[in-house]
Every structure is written in C-alpha cells, then in structure tokens.
Amino acid sequence: MSEKETPLTEAFFYILLSLRKPNHGYGIIQEVEHLTNGRVVLGPGTLYGALQTMQKRDWIRIYSQDTESRKKKEYMITELGKEAFEAERSRLKELLDNAKLMEEGEV
C-alpha cells in the first residue's frame, strides 16, 4: 500500500493491535473479529497486503518461523510500529476530546 501512513486504516490499526504479542495469520483475523464484535473480518488479500506493507515499513517483524515442525509463522510489532500506533492513538484522542464539545451544545 503506497498511500500516506496516517491516519491508519482500520485494518492496519487492528492488525498492529493484535500484534502487541506474537500472533499468526489466522490468529490475527480471529482477534480482530472478536475485538470488533464481528464488524471487521479481514480478507486474506487485505491481511497479506497489510503484513507486507508493515514489514517494509519495519512496523512489524517475523517473530518465529519453524519450517520443520510446520509451525505457523508468527508476527510481532516493533518499536517503530508502536510509535505509529501511538501517533494514531493521539490523533483519535484529539477527535474524541473535541467530540465532547458537542455536549456543550445540548445545555
């Protein structure tokens, strides 16, 4: 994905979040589905593209890879990835803080 890095797409946001600890492909999809109560179900193409892009940006890395035991490949967030996530979090916080202004109007 070549588009600008912020704001994060929902897919990127939730994939980063589910990689706070090592996780594999199917695990990521399940966790994101669970966190969003089934609203966001990542398709294989979307997930693969996001994993590739985030590895290129050094936001995530391959955590474990064991070809002999046929163990699934696991990914994990990096420091750079955490920074990207935090930047997004403060952007969202600003939105939420400002959203409170709407309540003033109700008085």
Next chain:
Amino acid sequence: MIRFRLYYDKDKETEWLNEMAADGWALKSFFAGFYKFEPCEKGEYIYQIDLGDELYSVSDEYRELMGELGVEIVVLWGFWIILRKRAEDGPFELYTDVDSKIEHYRKIRRMFKVVTVIELLALFSEIYAGMTGNGVGWVFALLISLFVFTCADAALRTNKVIARLEEQKSGIEPEKKGGGTLPLIIIDIGLLTNCCMTAAEDFAPPMISYPVHIFAVIMMAVGIVLMVKEGK
C-alpha cells in the same frame, strides 16, 4: 470437462468460475484460455482471483498464509492467481476494505498499462515486417491491434472501478469529466507520429514512412473507438 474462454475482466471471470462451482464443476487447471473442470458437489467451493507480484509463482509467505486460512492456490498463470476455499468454511472475499481494494485494482491497472505499451512496440515491428514483404506480419499486426485495444479498454474499465471505490471511500462524487485521458493520449500519439513522419517524408524511405503512417492511423482509430465507448 474443458471450456475455452478468453477473459480480460477478472471480476467477470470470478463470477463465471463461481457459477460453474455452483453447478457442480470445480476449476482444476488452466492453460491459455482452456479451463479444465472436474465434478464437485454443487457449491462446494468459492473461487477468487488475485494478482501477485511474481510471474507463475508466489512467495512462501503468501503460500503459507493462504494455507493457514484454508485457501487453496489452484492456478498460477502469469501474474494471476486463482484461489478457492471450501464454502462450508464461511465466506471468501480477498479484499475486505476499500483501501486494499483500491490498491488491488491499481496493481491491475498498472499491469494492463505495461502490457499495452509492450504490445504497441510489438505492433510497430509487425507493421514493419508487413511492409518489408512479410505477409504474416500483417496478420500479426491485426491480431496485436485487437490485443492493444483490449488491454487499453481493460485499463480504462479498471480506472472506472478505482474511481467508484475512491468515491465510496471519500463519500465525494468526483467531478464529471469528459471521459478519461487515455483515449486522448492514444489519439495524440497517433497524430504526433503522423505529423513527425509527414515532416520527415522527404528524408525517410517508404519502407520506414509507410509503417509509421499505418501505425499512426491505427493509434488514432483505437483512441477514437475507446473514446466513443467511454462516452456511452
């Protein structure tokens, strides 16, 4: 069962493969337009088509991830990847958000553009061959012009898909322009080539100038047909 089809629209192709699977025919292999099917339970599989980064192969990571998600790689053809998943394992859609869909169709458009340019070069050399007395050159020139038209048309169609997705993403309807720029560019290439050749007529031998003129006329014709099609 073997069926012969020529698709240059992956969405229509996907639709057809899924209709076949719904009728109890699962795609098993593909070679140059020949689709080989074998019987399956009606609606046993859902097919999807992806565009990869490598010719006739996929990265280990792609293969592993698809395997882990219960997706089977059925066919690798050029950059195209035909995939299927058992319908009982739930819905199967490759790209589930607007951003990744846009990225996917951009990749497809890029491929069609590159192929169009390569085919233009081939067209030119075949016209030259035809001029130098090789009759087969003309046959190929005709075939390649059809192919150029098809690819340019596919690029344009993909353009429209992307525009629709971008509209969906931003919620803003794009300004209605008088069609894409591609037909104009193609016509311009034709006109420009023609002008240059006319200017250089006195210096160039007919062996060179005729093929160039014919090439220019074909370009203009292709551009005009595309423009008319787009206008509809």
